[in-house]
Amino acid sequence: MSDIRAVIFDWGGVLIDDPAPGLMKYCADELGVTQQDYTQAHSMFQDDFQKDIIIERTFWQNICSQLNVSLPKSQSLWADAFADVYSPKTEVFDLAKILKASGYKTGFLSNTEMPCYEFFHKQNYDMFDVTLFSCCEKLTKPSEQIYLNAVTKLGIEPGQAVFIDDKTEYIRGGEKAGLNTILFENVTKLKQQLILLGVEL
16 A cells, blocks of 8 residues: 655646746846847746745846846736746646545645735635745745655655656755655656556555
């Protein structure tokens, strides 16, 4: 019999289409710069934004100073951009519902910013027992502690969890923390890999 008691899902790239390319384009267009220049500036301040070390206004002040452009007029350009590119993978959300209905605990773990955290809660998703956002935890994947925080909140041991992500770096972080892991490719393969780990679907 399988020891797996919980399945933890990443957000961008697993539950939804990877929003990063669309976000970079949207923000670059709004600021009137090339996507390459915007992405380079964004990467300098992304970590602090995702850990909520800096608020969104400070994030844009830093970005616009780096790019030598005016501040965005929008109250929350990041929220506007995220809403514009948000594309859920219905089959993966449905899988989370099936797992929960089958008695497994379900978790959600994402490196994301406060405007996206607020967006998530407006969706009224009810298929996750526990949700962890880097902006609330003040930690980002692949820090081992954020995975340990997830299993602690789920009330299980690391070896009783499966963590699903589309980024190898974050999968390795989960493995170091002692979780079972699946590198996401598509929902069909995900189901096959869960079954191989002893998860009953």
